[in-house]
Amino acid sequence: MAKNSVRVTFLGGLGEIGRNCLALEQDGRIVVVDAGLMFPEPNMYGVDIILPDFRWLIERRDRVDAIVLTHGHEDHTGALRYLVKDINVPIYGSALTLGFARHRLTEAKVAKDLTFIEVADGERRQIGPFEVEFIPVTHSVPSAYSLAFRTKIGIIVHSGDFKLDLTPIDGRRTDIARLAALGDEGVALLMCDSTNAEEPGFTASERTVGGALRRLFLERPKRRMVVACFASHIHRVQQIIDVALEQNRKIALMGRSMEANVKLARKLHMLRVETSDFIDIENVDSFEPGEVCVICTGSQGEPLAALSKLSRGDARNFKVGGDDTVILSSHPIPGNEWSVGRVIDDLHRAGTEVIHSGNEPVHASGHAR
């Protein structure tokens, strides 16, 4: 490798949706950005998850200084539990991103000897051979970052996943001014999120989803509302909670990751809801349908998640039927259309009303058009 050069090595995430992972190298020292997993397609029988090819990194493990996380989605952090078995270096990210990651690593029993280093919005830190700046961006999980690396060849900007939401739920906007200032300074290389990049127009603000949910709830005062979304989408969960509480409904959470993420977000003061607003999922049937809102996992049709179990009548706690409206507050990730379709079919068979992003604006993308 030439003396005044920086090497960028992608271990996943290019030309595919998932397993985002790249290595930035200067003077023989390496910083890893994200370590995500990818979900298999339906015809990949016997395959549970797909990982980046970590062999390249493991061969150079003595030269790796850190792992930097852009945000808390599984396709950016889900492979950490495999990587840290071979490479134990400090992991940097926002409080929420690290909270999600730490929870998964603890579940996998590999978190014990790891070092997590929290960074704040706008912070600059020396990490390995680079000065790294953490620039706030909006996305479908709170506390996401774009990264700017100051290197020997100039500034390298890694956008991370982002959208340009001017009215985000937490008021934390993409720092366009800071990105523009870096542009004025001169950027040697931009690596940019390409999801939706070829779609014209603007991605709707997350706030528009709250309006649609409010209308749908108001039109159905006597029905039990079951809303499925990503457990990491704390702002979506907040909007579902707000709409439910406006109608004096109690909230029941269903799905392990939903319970864990809501707990963490409340601890970090990122979710406004009182303990008395919740009921146990076991007690849902003792309330009138119009008194309850269930928020659950499984919006991607994952076979073992709460919504799939509900759709098959396999859920331990309660069954959905003619009194229920199920809202899939999501859009299938490419490859998941088939499993989502099956869940919708099964719910219809149970006599349940199903609302999804194909018939109501109950989802807004996390990626800029």
Ligand SMILES: [Zn+2]
């Ligand atoms: Zn993401």
